[in-house]
Amino acid sequence: MLESSSSMTISTKLQRIATLAKQMPNAPLSTLSHHIDTEWLHEAYRRTRKDGAAGVDGETASEYAANLEENLQSLLNRAKSGDHYRAPPVRRVHIPKGDGRKTRPIGVPCFEDKVLQRAVAMVLGAVYEQDFLDCSYGFRPGRSAHDALQAVWKQTMDLRDCHVLEADIEDFFGSVDKGKLREMLHQRVRDGVLMRLIGKWLKAGVMEDGCVYHPDTGVPQGGVVSPILSNVYLHEVLDKWFERQVKPKLRGQAFLTRFADDFVVVFEREEDARRVLDVLPKRFGKYGLRLHPDKTRLVKFQPPSPGNPEGSEGQRRRSFDLLGFTHYWGRSRKGKWVVQRKTMKARLRRSLCSISMWCRENRHLPVREQSRVLGRKLRGHYSYYGVTGNYRALSQLYELVRHIWHKWLGRRSNRCLNWVRMATILEVFPLPRPRVVHSVYRRAAKP
Numbered sequence: 001m002l003e004s005s006s007s008m009t010i011s012t013k014l015q016r017i018a019t020l021a022k023q024m025p026n027a028p029l030s031t032l033s034h035h036i037d038t039e040w041l042h043e044a045y046r047r048t049r050k051d052g053a054a055g056v057d058g059e060t061a062s063e064y065a066a067n068l069e070e071n072l073q074s075l076l077n078r079a080k081s082g083d084h085y086r087a088p089p090v091r092r093v094h095i096p097k098g099d100g101r102k103t104r105p106i107g108v109p110c111f112e113d114k115v116l117q118r119a120v121a122m123v124l125g126a127v128y129e130q131d132f133l134d135c136s137y138g139f140r141p142g143r144s145a146h147d148a149l150q151a152v153w154k155q156t157m158d159l160r161d162c163h164v165l166e167a168d169i170e171d172f173f174g175s176v177d178k179g180k181l182r183e184m185l186h187q188r189v190r191d192g193v194l195m196r197l198i199g200k201w202l203k204a205g206v207m208e209d210g211c212v213y214h215p216d217t218g219v220p221q222g223g224v225v226s227p228i229l230s231n232v233y234l235h236e237v238l239d240k241w242f243e244r245q246v247k248p249k250l251r252g253q254a255f256l257t258r259f260a261d262d263f264v265v266v267f268e269r270e271e272d273a274r275r276v277l278d279v280l281p282k283r284f285g286k287y288g289l290r291l292h293p294d295k296t297r298l299v300k301f302q303p304p305s306p307g308n309p310e311g312s313e314g315q316r317r318r319s320f321d322l323l324g325f326t327h328y329w330g331r332s333r334k335g336k337w338v339v340q341r342k343t344m345k346a347r348l349r350r351s352l353c354s355i356s357m358w359c360r361e362n363r364h365l366p367v368r369e370q371s372r373v374l375g376r377k378l379r380g381h382y383s384y385y386g387v388t389g390n391y392r393a394l395s396q397l398y399e400l401v402r403h404i405w406h407k408w409l410g411r412r413s414n415r416c417l418n419w420v421r422m423a424t425i426l427e428v429f430p431l432p433r434p435r436v437v438h439s440v441y442r443r444a445a446k447p
Helices: 002-023 038-047 061-065 068-080 111-128 145-159 178-186 192-203 226-249 270-285 312-317 345-361 367-385 391-409 419-428 440-444
Strands: 090-097 102-108 162-168 206-208 211-213 254-259 262-267 297-301 320-322 325-331 337-343
Touching (some): 002 038, 002 111, 038 068, 061 111, 068 192, 111 192, 111 226, 145 162, 145 262, 145 320, 145 325, 162 320, 178 192, 262 270, 262 320, 270 297, 297 320, 337 345, 337 391, 391 419
Antiparallel strands (some): 090 102, 162 262, 162 297, 206 211, 254 262, 320 325, 325 337
């Protein structure tokens, strides 16, 4: 009951910040950090994941919680007293990217830093939610990747004959100009405590293989405060620029949809698309960003004509990728051309590789436990990729996982595990079958 009351108090404070920011849309706010008190830090602690990896100090969430009240009070005192708070470097780890052949660097902050970053991110979020545009979907309350996908689906379905600019920002988190980011924040936030903390996090550096590096550019991908900072940066660099400077000069309709650093632009007219494609690298270059030359392309996105049936190569030229899905034109059950989505091949391979590795390393576990974990992995996959039109890819994953499980169960001993015995195991410990979780038609029918 006490925790619920505390959350309600924080919600009231967040609403006050949001109201103030909305009433002063173009004015900098200089009195924000006074909202951060021990109660605020408690809420930030509650919202912080407790199962994440430890930072450079090795302290886990459970160890921090053992003396929580004293730790939070000490953190608050140090954060507000200026020089007494030292931002530790983030520990850099590498996770598989795409099909698993490459890796992505991720920064792991110390747990205490995660709590303080969450507290600051809560304040920044309340302010900038009043400024962010509807085209932005990533890391925002009440918005998800499926909302962004639904927006693109509706745009392409409405226009039908259109051109899609599929863009990829090369190493976005490592390329952010820290000086320009501070200038952008200074336009809206001039609270000395908050700006000092953000400055310390930007200067903290990263630790890898026992050495600390201090990159001149970038924000640590994986930091709790990094998503809101990236949204602020691209809000200024891309969203506002496109909506207020570019769109009024275009001859046809155009729609920008961005989720974090992933975005596409749907154009009604090809000439508009080519003009934007020509000027976009110059715009990004002013802010230290670069479009990936091999992953940025313009796609003529329209249903195949009767005299030009769609082949695999033609479908590739007429498709684009966004948020793990390949978007293409396909036939509905009624025979009409509609925009459909399927799991990107690289994402499907990555999921299968991850599951195969897990089965290999855990084949000694009881079959019941293996079934439970595999079921959780499949349901997690369905919950994201289970969209209308993607049932075939889900079924493919389901069948391949059954074969992978059979393969590694058969290697637990010298006894042969034929498919008759495997069928018995699957009857007793069935894997969840594919299902569509997100219906584009049901979502489109909502007001």
